[in-house]
Amino acid sequence: MNKYMPEGRLWNTPANLAAMRSPAALAEAKREGRILEARAAVCDSSHNLLVDLGCMTGVIPREEGAVGLREGTVRDIALISRVNKPVCFFITDFSTEGGRPVAVLSRRAVQEKCQREYLERLIPGDVIDGRVTHFEPFGAFVDIGCGIPSLIPIDTISVSRISHPSDRFRIGEDIRAVVRGIDCSGRISLSHK
Numbered sequence: 334m335n336k337y338m339p340e341g342r343l344w345n346t347p348a349n350l351a352a353m354r355s356p357a358a359l360a361e362a363k364r365e366g367r368i369l370e371a372r373a374a375v376c377d378s379s380h381n382l383l384v385d386l387g388c389m390t391g392v393i394p395r396e397e398g399a400v401g402l403r404e405g406t407v408r409d410i411a412l413i414s415r416v417n418k419p420v421c422f423f424i425t426d427f428s429t430e431g432g433r434p435v436a437v438l439s440r441r442a443v444q445e446k447c448q449r450e451y452l453e454r455l456i457p458g459d460v461i462d463g464r465v466t467h468f469e470p471f472g473a474f475v476d477i478g479c480g481i482p483s484l485i486p487i488d489t490i491s492v493s494r495i496s497h498p499s500d501r502f503r504i505g506e507d508i509r510a511v512v513r514g515i516d517c518s519g520r521i522s523l524s525h526k
Contacts, residue, residue, distance in 0.1 A: 336368065337447040337478035339464035339507070343370040344419040353387035356427075359436055363424035368443050368479070370422070373415045380409050384420060384438060391436040393422060399480065400444040421479050440480065447479040452521065459512045463523070465502045473498035475510060475523060485510060489524035501525070 343349050352362040352369055362369055371391065375383040382398055384391035398415075401407030422438035429435065455461065463475035463483065472486040491501050502508065510523040 337451040338462060339476035339478060340370065340421050340480045341419045341464060341505075342507075343368065343421065344372075355388050356434060359386065359388065359424060360427070363427075363436075366423065368421050368423065370419045373418060373420045376413050376416050380412050382412055382415060382420065382440075384422070384436075386436055389434045389436060391422070391424070391438045393420070393438045393440050397425075397439040397441045400441050400448070402441070415480075443479045444481055447481060448519070451478055452481065453519070455512050455515065455521065457512050457514055460509055461512060461523075463508050463510050465504055465506045465508060467504065468498040468502075470497065473502050475508065477510075477521065477523075483510075483521045483523050485523045485525050489513060489522075489526055492526050 349370055352358050352367065353371065371384045371386050373382045374385045377383060380395040380398070382393040384393060395412065396403040398412040399407050402409070402411065420440055421443050422440045423442045424436050425439050425442070426437040427434060428437060461477055463477045466474050466476050466482065472484050473490060474482045474484055477483045487495065487498060490498055495501055508525065510525050513522045513524040515521050
């Protein structure tokens, strides 16, 4: 089974919920290098994501929020749009803020590992899981693992002609799609035909 699933699939699993029960369980998940998932509650004025871990607050510093933010190839809307949605992460450290424990998290590290161990091994023709995240007139964007987006162009969504991606999909829908191609920068395009 692929451990690099679209965000939201890990959130309510028994193992993920168990890791959120106590600071000791979170520390164990950190030691094991486990991918966890929780709801991003707030994006603060510095564009850090504050994550509700149940037993404490987690913070994803802006540069750790997504692959490409540090390099400037991804805009801050990639963080702002995650508020009230599940995000995946590794716990990288624990600290104290105002006398309260805080977990320092990295979503970027999970995405980099997903790219290395899963996405870079895909070839055209592979069928993969995805979750529809948003629409544009030219196609549907799909989370293909750990919040990494991919595009299904409108002309590859359906065999029959459609005027908008919402004619075929709904936001949050889990789908299976075919890897259509991979460009020189590693971006993956999909087909649903």
